[in-house]
Amino acid sequence: MAKGIIVKALSGFYYVLEDGNELANGELVQCRARGIFKKKGLSPLVGDRVEFERTENGEGTVTEVSPRSSELIRPPIANMRIALLAFSVVEPDLNQQLLDKFLVHIEHAGLTPVICFTKLDLLESAADAQLSEAVSSAASLYRSIGYEMFETSSKFKQGLEPIAARLAGELTVIAGQSGVGKSSLLNALIPGIDLETNAISMKLGRGKHTTRHVELLPLGGGGWVADTPGFSQLDFAEIEAEQLGGCFPEFVPLSEQCKFRGCLHLHEPSCEVRAAAERGGVAASRYEHYLQFLQIIRDRPRRY
Template identity: 50%
Template sequence: MAQGVIVKAVSGFYYVDDGERVIQCRARGIFKKEGITPLVGDQVKFSRVGSEGVVEEILPRTSALVRPPIANVALVCIFISLKEPDLNERLLDRMLVQAESQHVQPLICVTKVDLDADKQMLHHLQSIYEPVGYDVLVVSGKFLLGLNEFQAYIAGKTCVLTGPSGVGKSTFLHALLPEAGIKMGDVSQKIGRGKHTTRHVELFRLNPHTFVADTPGFSQLDVTNMEPEQLQFWFPEIRTLRESCEYRRCLHESEEGCAIRSALDHGNLSDIRYGNYLAFLKEVREAKNRRYS
């Protein structure tokens, strides 16, 4: 049997890249009986049936995301703009928490730095996220900025590109892979959104061992089954400090002896990040109350 990677799944068909061509495949009926769904990113074995193929086996996964549904992702590249649309730390933190909660390494890709003439906004963003341990990379598809650095960073990995509409991720993907033929649109001045919206997950092969995907839906933090005590683990700076809290089940709101509150009071914790933690904590609590109401 041949082996390849599922790069697209549409209407019951799985498109498998074997390194030389992409073959349209169906999945064996046994997968449905066993409740298994092949995912984009799956390494699979398949047999040829005429000009098409049949997925016979799904090889072990290193990871499996729910939103978007994609397997074996090693890196989430979060695209965020400084202007048009304006920098939104709440949305950025939402996507970072989503990556952390799914145990995938995030990379912050900053776009439209040309609109930040004095670089104050860039320095502001770097001052918040680099001390936490996140890498921040300045990129631009329009000006071909950061392409080499980005390719070196993702080499040998399957990564997903995500971010709000209009920040330039599809433009960057087009610069990275012109043959992918990504359709792009200008940002609508009225609603601040891009005209191009990716509607399904699709992998593009950058080289024999590197794949990238432009993905919808990742910015929606799934709090459906999250417990309030879990959220702190998805903020690295809170996760590091929590062991110093006086109470084992401290949620870091107003508890006496809270190490996180102390770090905030002494200027050792970003008030923006902490404020977003509290906002997300409220969402998690409300979701939990709905589950048991």
């Protein structure tokens, strides 16, 4: 039985790179999944380690999926260790509420979040002091929380070496809303792949989707990065109200001092998280976004 990793999934087919082969030289084996997976409610995902058997026509059948170390539902991908969250500083403007939403989902999934602000060249050419200050303040905020921060310009190859070094040897998924420059960033990090890019729609303030499937791409320094379809909305279907605070790292040590176990940091007496927010020990934007997300979770239909 052959073993390998799924590097692309498209139209019901899974493209597997067999162990011992390199993507540049080895052929991908086009596979279908055994019907047993559907009965079990399990779908193979990009990033899965699998066993497969070749068929007479040179294709293959995935027969076994190894246990996963991590799993994301949107984008659908498995076994990633790092989530590179790409957010543009302009066109579209930096959206911290959406960034915090991504961070919550990545924290909940157990991946290591790495934030990358893109399109620095557009910020510099805009010569907007107020906008520059807002971006600088946001970068400082996330660094103070403990998140790794990178700032890049794909156009001028600025800030690429540090981020390439950080991703070397890792399994990384790159995510962010459409139009923020994910494909441009990957084109700059992996010369020769020439992913399609599209300009921002100035009328809509967002980009068109240029990536239509999830695919692992080999990094020059070793490791893989997954290009994913752009999207701008995430729900909280997998997160319970009691889990949300744990997805805000700066809340965790404070919550241990709350009077009540399971405190939602809403109206409870002697809540240290709320007290810290009131005295400026927790950023107002982060606490406000926490309350917004908590309301969404509490308002969703109950599952039975």
